[in-house]
Amino acid sequence: MSLPKPVMRGLLGKRLRFHLPIAFTLSLVAAIAFKYGVTEPRKKAYADFYKHYDATKEFNTMKEAGIFESVRPSVD
Template identity: 40%
Template sequence: MAKSGAVLESSGSGSRPQLKGRHVLFMKKHLSIGIAYALATVIIAKYTINEPRKRAYAEYYKNYDIEAEFERIRKLGWFQSCPAN
């Protein structure tokens, strides 16, 4: 038994594992990775989805005539308060 104890002492002379604060280090690392992915996703969505949609709406309403649209719907008879003459 004394022999096995000597082996343990010699093998224990290396660096010891870190036992305190492992969870905090893990959470810092993965929280920063998660925030980076979230920001990247928001930026990608803004420029691939939102900006083209805003341009399409702006282009649509640039040429949109609400009076002509009202007359078209009135002639179809969709309004109860306006006759479909």
């Protein structure tokens, strides 16, 4: 009893027809999961932060703390 010869002709095309749609589908699912799992919450967090952010108040706080070397704290 001998083993049958493996079919080598057209093997790449046959395997690509099987694996390419799977790879495409998985990459699409990963991209959608990243968009809604990472980028959308990040955009919402930035929007919430800047909704109540006061740049002038933050600047004055840092100025009073002495962080800036070129700006002297005002004497009120």
